[in-house]
Amino acid sequence: MTDLALGSNRPLELAERRRFLALRKLAAHRSFKIGLLIVSVLVLAAFIGPWLTGIDPTSMRIRNKFKPPSDQFLMGTDNYGRDVLTRVLYGGQLSLGIGFFVALLSGIAGTIVGVVAGHFRALDAYLMRVMDALLAFPAILVAIGIGAALGPQATSIVVALAVAYVPRTARVVRASTLVIREMEYIEAARVSGASNLRIIVKHILPNCLGPLTVQLTFVFAYAILAEAALSFLGIGPPPPAPSWGNIIAEGRDHAVEAWWIMLFPGIAISLAALGMNLLGDGLRDVLDPRLKIES
Amino acid sequence: MTEAPIVTVRDLVKTFPVRGRPGEPKRTLRAVDRVGFDVLRGETLGLVGESGSGKSTTGRMLVGLISATSGTVELFGHHIAGGAEKGALNKVRSRLQFVFQDPQNSLNPRMRVGDAIAEPLDVAGGLSRQARNDRVQELLELVGLPRSCGDRFPHEFSGGQRQRIGIARALALRPDFIVCDEPVSSLDVSMQAQIVNLLLDLQEQLGLSYLFIAHDLAVVRNISTRVAVMYAGGIVEMAPKRDLYAAPKHPYTQALLAAVPRPVPGRARAPSVAGELPSLIDPPKGCAFHPRCPFAFDRCRIEKPRLNPVEGGHAVACHLHEAGGSGTSAL
Numbered sequence: 001m002t003d004l005a006l007g008s009n010r011p012l013e014l015a016e017r018r019r020f021l022a023l024r025k026l027a028a029h030r031s032f033k034i035g036l037l038i039v040s041v042l043v044l045a046a047f048i049g050p051w052l053t054g055i056d057p058t059s060m061r062i063r064n065k066f067k068p069p070s071d072q073f074l075m076g077t078d079n080y081g082r083d084v085l086t087r088v089l090y091g092g093q094l095s096l097g098i099g100f101f102v103a104l105l106s107g108i109a110g111t112i113v114g115v116v117a118g119h120f121r122a123l124d125a126y127l128m129r130v131m132d133a134l135l136a137f138p139a140i141l142v143a144i145g146i147g148a149a150l151g152p153q154a155t156s157i158v159v160a161l162a163v164a165y166v167p168r169t170a171r172v173v174r175a176s177t178l179v180i181r182e183m184e185y186i187e188a189a190r191v192s193g194a195s196n197l198r199i200i201v202k203h204i205l206p207n208c209l210g211p212l213t214v215q216l217t218f219v220f221a222y223a224i225l226a227e228a229a230l231s232f233l234g235i236g237p238p239p240p241a242p243s244w245g246n247i248i249a250e251g252r253d254h255a256v257e258a259w260w261i262m263l264f265p266g267i268a269i270s271l272a273a274l275g276m277n278l279l280g281d282g283l284r285d286v287l288d289p290r291l292k293i294e295s
Numbered sequence: 296m297t298e299a300p301i302v303t304v305r306d307l308v309k310t311f312p313v314r315g316r317p318g319e320p321k322r323t324l325r326a327v328d329r330v331g332f333d334v335l336r337g338e339t340l341g342l343v344g345e346s347g348s349g350k351s352t353t354g355r356m357l358v359g360l361i362s363a364t365s366g367t368v369e370l371f372g373h374h375i376a377g378g379a380e381k382g383a384l385n386k387v388r389s390r391l392q393f394v395f396q397d398p399q400n401s402l403n404p405r406m407r408v409g410d411a412i413a414e415p416l417d418v419a420g421g422l423s424r425q426a427r428n429d430r431v432q433e434l435l436e437l438v439g440l441p442r443s444c445g446d447r448f449p450h451e452f453s454g455g456q457r458q459r460i461g462i463a464r465a466l467a468l469r470p471d472f473i474v475c476d477e478p479v480s481s482l483d484v485s486m487q488a489q490i491v492n493l494l495l496d497l498q499e500q501l502g503l504s505y506l507f508i509a510h511d512l513a514v515v516r517n518i519s520t521r522v523a524v525m526y527a528g529g530i531v532e533m534a535p536k537r538d539l540y541a542a543p544k545h546p547y548t549q550a551l552l553a554a555v556p557r558p559v560p561g562r563a564r565a566p567s568v569a570g571e572l573p574s575l576i577d578p579p580k581g582c583a584f585h586p587r588c589p590f591a592f593d594r595c596r597i598e599k600p601r602l603n604p605v606e607g608g609h610a611v612a613c614h615l616h617e618a619g620g621s622g623t624s625a626l
Contacts (some may be wrong), residue, residue, distance in 0.1 A: 213522045
């Protein structure tokens with residue numbers, strides 16, 4: 001038994017080290033760290049910030065309208081004299097919330113469609129043709145269609161964007177499933193009499209999780225951008241409740257005289273998208289061992 | 296040898312449809328062509344053949360991973376192919392298992408080794424947490440791994456250790472019959488010997504029967520009681536180990552044995568058989584081996600030889616060795 005090179009005196013130590021290896025790799029990954037920093041700052045600002053400024057984002061003071069950024073109004077005021085900083089902070093709650101729920105919903109739906117298509121081959125052609133049909137339209141167009149049909153509410157935006165991004169998630173999950181189902185451990189489970197449900201839950205899903213997580217961070221970023229685009233087109237979350245998108249949309253008419261109304265939410269959107277993309281890149285590098293890790 | 300065999304395979308056929316260009320006639324690939332054999336309690340039947348000879352397909356049909364096109368498989372008196380399959384397979388499921396070739400992907404990388412070993416137990420159910428974990432430790436010890444390593448993940452183990460884990464998983468439900476599909480082919484030579492010895496020890500301790508699939512005769516020699524040689528989907532020769540290695544009858548077996556490297560310095564290797572495995576979509580008429588056979592004569596090109604017993608459990612599918620042509624030794 002010369003192949004028993006396992007040190008019996010320190011097995012726990014080794015096991016624990018392995019378990020934290022992924023975390024340590026992430027901690028050493030530069031773009032992941034930057035992404036995480038940006039995203040955490042934005043999330044903290046959105047959920048704690050408004051509490052600190054203590055101003056109602058919808059309270060209007062016409063006397064203060066179009067004040068440029070100053071000590072009193074760090075990001076200036078808009079045409080109704082509302083504080084842009086406060087609105088950007090509150091807007092973050094809505095925009096980040098929409099991003100999160102779109103990622104969550106399209107993640108759940110896409111995983112179900114992808115696993116079913118990949119595992120039950122007879123259904124593959126039907127499901128994936130539907131996904132292809134959805135994918136044939138630009139995601140934003142699908143979202144406009146659904147969003148317009150459901151009416152201007154935050155929830156309808158979430159549903160519309162989730163539907164628009166389901167095909168991408170489904171394709172990623174299906175691709176992983178197709179690889180995993182050929183593995184011998186799936187056959188081993190079958191020989192033991194495991195049901196399809198057990199095979200999916202115990203073997204396929206855990207092995208899809210890496211690519212899925214990566215995909216969902218990108219969906220999160222796209223959703224924030226798409227929310228802005230929809231708001232700009234007038235089918236975003238309805239005013240006066242602020243979202244990053246509708247602050248920009250409302251500032252559009254005053255872009256020349258009051259550039260600050262559009263600039264600051266624009267920066268927030270860019271930062272959020274950048275942060276999520278960096279985060280996703282880092283996760284992909286660490287979760288996919290085939291790609292080399294840049295330090 | 297009066298005991299009834301635990302595995303009986305008769306006329307087993309598996310064809311796969313081949314997707315051609317649209318408009319072309321549908322074609323089929325005949326992966327396994329009328330294979331028949333028995334496995335007795337406590338014995339090991341070695342199944343040898345080149346890649347694509349149908350040996351793995353045969354093994355997978357025995358455990359229900361692939362459904363047979365026609366023919367019968369009878370396990371412990373239950374027909375699992377060619378009849379009411381699903382129910383019958385579940386009845387014998389716990390008594391048969393499979394050991395896979397590639398230890399790299401026969402274990403789920405995200406599943407703890409202990410859970411992988413316990414999978415057959417978990418699926419079968421009816422065991423308390425404690426009893427289950429005790430059984431896992433017992434199995435680890437049985438295959439020569441530390442009892443404590445059930446908490447670890449597969450990537451922490453070497454190829455040989457993973458193969459031990461695969462064997463432990465196969466043993467979980469105390470099966471009677473295990474199909475080993477090239478269990479040592481992806482291991483280095485010293486590890487091969489260890490795994491073969493482990494399988495032999497387990498056979499002795501637990502009274503197991505094996506169908507041991509391999510692509511080279513040297514590995515099979517150590518473990519088998521009897522050996523069957525497959526070529527292009529069919530069994531061409533089947534004999535007790537000693538007979539097969541001492542007096543191979545089929546020209547293909549002779550060529551395979553000549554190709555086994557021997558540690559004799561200075562002696563030139565016998566030339567191996569020329570040519571390649573024939574197409575299984577469009578197999579040669581008559582004997583599948585005739586295009587490569589140095590002794591082929593007219594009959595071989597027309598008539599397919601059947602597997603005929605020649606003497607003392609030795610059977611060969613070759614016109615040279617049929618009752619009429621007895622004594623025409625190819626040697």
